[in-house]
Amino acid sequence: MRTTRSITRGIRLGAVIGSLGLSLALTSCGSDTAPDTASDTSSDTSDSTSSVTDAAEADGLTITDPWVKAVDDGMTAAFGTMVNSGDTDVVVMSATADVSDMVELHETVQNDDGSMAMQPREGGFEVPAGGDHELAPGGDHIMMMGVTRPLEPGETVTLTLTLADGSTTDVEATVKEFTGADENYQDGEDSGMDMDEDSGDN
Amino acid sequence: MTPTPRRWGRRHVLHSGAAALGGIGAGWTAAAAALPDTDPAPPTGGTATGTSGEAAPPLGGRTVSFHGPRQSGVATPPQSHLALLGLDLAPGVGREGLTRLMRLLSDDAARLTRGLPALADTEPELAGRPASLTVTFGFGPRVMREVLAGRPGQVEDLPDFATDELDEAWGQTDVAVQICADDPLTVTHARRMILKDSRAYARMRWVQDGYRYAQGTVPDGTTMRNVMGQVDGTSNPVEADPDFDALTWSSEAGFTGGTFMVVRRIRSEMETWDKVDRAGREAAVGRRLDTGAPLTGTSEDDVPDLEAVDADGLPVIDPASHVALARSTDPGQRIVRRGYNYTVPDASQPTGEDSGLVFVCFAADVAAQFVPVQRRLAQSDRLNEWVTTIGSAIYAVPPGAAEGEFVGEGLLT
Numbered sequence: 001m002r003t004t005r006s007i008t009r010g011i012r013l014g015a016v017i018g019s020l021g022l023s024l025a026l027t028s029c030g031s032d033t034a035p036d037t038a039s040d041t042s043s044d045t046s047d048s049t050s051s052v053t054d055a056a057e058a059d060g061l062t063i064t065d066p067w068v069k070a071v072d073d074g075m076t077a078a079f080g081t082m083v084n085s086g087d088t089d090v091v092v093m094s095a096t097a098d099v100s101d102m103v104e105l106h107e108t109v110q111n112d113d114g115s116m117a118m119q120p121r122e123g124g125f126e127v128p129a130g131g132d133h134e135l136a137p138g139g140d141h142i143m144m145m146g147v148t149r150p151l152e153p154g155e156t157v158t159l160t161l162t163l164a165d166g167s168t169t170d171v172e173a174t175v176k177e178f179t180g181a182d183e184n185y186q187d188g189e190d191s192g193m194d195m196d197e198d199s200g201d202n
Numbered sequence: 203m204t205p206t207p208r209r210w211g212r213r214h215v216l217h218s219g220a221a222a223l224g225g226i227g228a229g230w231t232a233a234a235a236a237l238p239d240t241d242p243a244p245p246t247g248g249t250a251t252g253t254s255g256e257a258a259p260p261l262g263g264r265t266v267s268f269h270g271p272r273q274s275g276v277a278t279p280p281q282s283h284l285a286l287l288g289l290d291l292a293p294g295v296g297r298e299g300l301t302r303l304m305r306l307l308s309d310d311a312a313r314l315t316r317g318l319p320a321l322a323d324t325e326p327e328l329a330g331r332p333a334s335l336t337v338t339f340g341f342g343p344r345v346m347r348e349v350l351a352g353r354p355g356q357v358e359d360l361p362d363f364a365t366d367e368l369d370e371a372w373g374q375t376d377v378a379v380q381i382c383a384d385d386p387l388t389v390t391h392a393r394r395m396i397l398k399d400s401r402a403y404a405r406m407r408w409v410q411d412g413y414r415y416a417q418g419t420v421p422d423g424t425t426m427r428n429v430m431g432q433v434d435g436t437s438n439p440v441e442a443d444p445d446f447d448a449l450t451w452s453s454e455a456g457f458t459g460g461t462f463m464v465v466r467r468i469r470s471e472m473e474t475w476d477k478v479d480r481a482g483r484e485a486a487v488g489r490r491l492d493t494g495a496p497l498t499g500t501s502e503d504d505v506p507d508l509e510a511v512d513a514d515g516l517p518v519i520d521p522a523s524h525v526a527l528a529r530s531t532d533p534g535q536r537i538v539r540r541g542y543n544y545t546v547p548d549a550s551q552p553t554g555e556d557s558g559l560v561f562v563c564f565a566a567d568v569a570a571q572f573v574p575v576q577r578r579l580a581q582s583d584r585l586n587e588w589v590t591t592i593g594s595a596i597y598a599v600p601p602g603a604a605e606g607e608f609v610g611e612g613l614l615t
Contacts, residue, residue, distance in 0.1 A: 053265060067322050070402070079322070124557050146436055152302060152402070153302060153399065153403070154301070154302025154303060154305045154306045154401040154402075155302055174305075174306075174309070174321060176306070176321060176322045176399070177398065177399065177401065177402050178322055179398075196520075
């Protein structure tokens, strides 16, 4: 895990989110995620409640309707609904993929100036017991940078999610063409690796 | 007009969510089910409860199962609206590309026919009223010959017919997608999803929109009328007929449950048709305009008596009339017709519009069942003076897909 990442390293992408997501989602997303310090505390509580069982967190986790936006190269993202059928909260801490060497869990937040930005989600994605957590354009998503080969519509991409207890679950995501964000992903390619926010949407 | 009694009801409608789920699995063609009780906002007009306590489900909630051994949209009683898409595969798209395309499109169809949004659907609210949506896929002769060489279900190009005046704009394509539903917005959304998910591998050549009576306008099972005013589609084979399966479904190994689709775009020459009086119109077809009955009968389903003569010894039904030539003494020369009217703007026409019939039919053996009939019609049908075929195409319609499979999987893998 890259625990030293700072939130200010988030990629500015008002344009990316605008084209990836529904414009309606932006306002609700911004207000929901504005208190982004909450995520750290929530993962702590889930750790304490799950410690009494030997069952792996991943046992109860499924991803409904996983899909990845088709790209030739550069950046893309995976979406879907994470469903936790277990009776303890789980937290997805990281992800890997067979077509990208740099995969991050991202959230979308509103900057002070009102623009939207995505940034690594500190503390991972919590999926409450018996509940779900949606990954969608304009909201939380799994960011895949430096895609190693063209992702063709209709093929599948394998992602592996790692949960807080170290258990993992594989996801077969369908590649779909999705009109928004083509040029923005490509523009964001350089900044996606380790640059600062000012190069994200040049 | 008195509705003609038919041998089948239009659709079975189940009322509870549990029953609906059972119906989806059990009845894969004409059977239908009401959506489970998840519809967020049923229209108030559609939920009236009768004294029996049975609610009449809104039309929009009706579903026809996409999955099954045969594709839907063939034996399915025709819905009110059609969008028939003709797609050409992009250069270089072969078996792998077609596989990916069919996987995507089958997934779209499986979800949308259930009233669920497609994967990555940008307008999910448009998916909630399936209105008996069906999506039916066919492969053209080039695809079968080149991409699926050696596989069952091979199909030959249609022969030339003497009276055709074909416009390539409506010609043969690599793939056909027949989208039908009882609501035009449902068709529009399905069509958009299909086209969006096609563009990586195929290009749209034409869309043939069509319409029949809206649901509720006439009793279920009423034969449609075409834009020329004729009852069109009489004595069509229906699923309950003993010979329906043999007429419709292929029994070729590896293609069992498949069929073949013929698409003909038939323009009606309304300007000249307008000059024909009622007697002339009925003589050209050999049927009465009011009831659709043959000129020798009194009701639509009466069998035309081609031997009958009038007081002057002349045939009551002209041997060159449409009905005389379209009928055959060979019961094997029958097809399942599933046509739709079309009307589109056309500045070259005096009225500013072009209208006619998107003739769609299905047959297990087109060469044996359709071609001989069409040859007779092309040769001497009196109706030819007022109708012109401007588009023609044929497709192999693969067997249906089981849940989790895609249409064409058996041919592509």
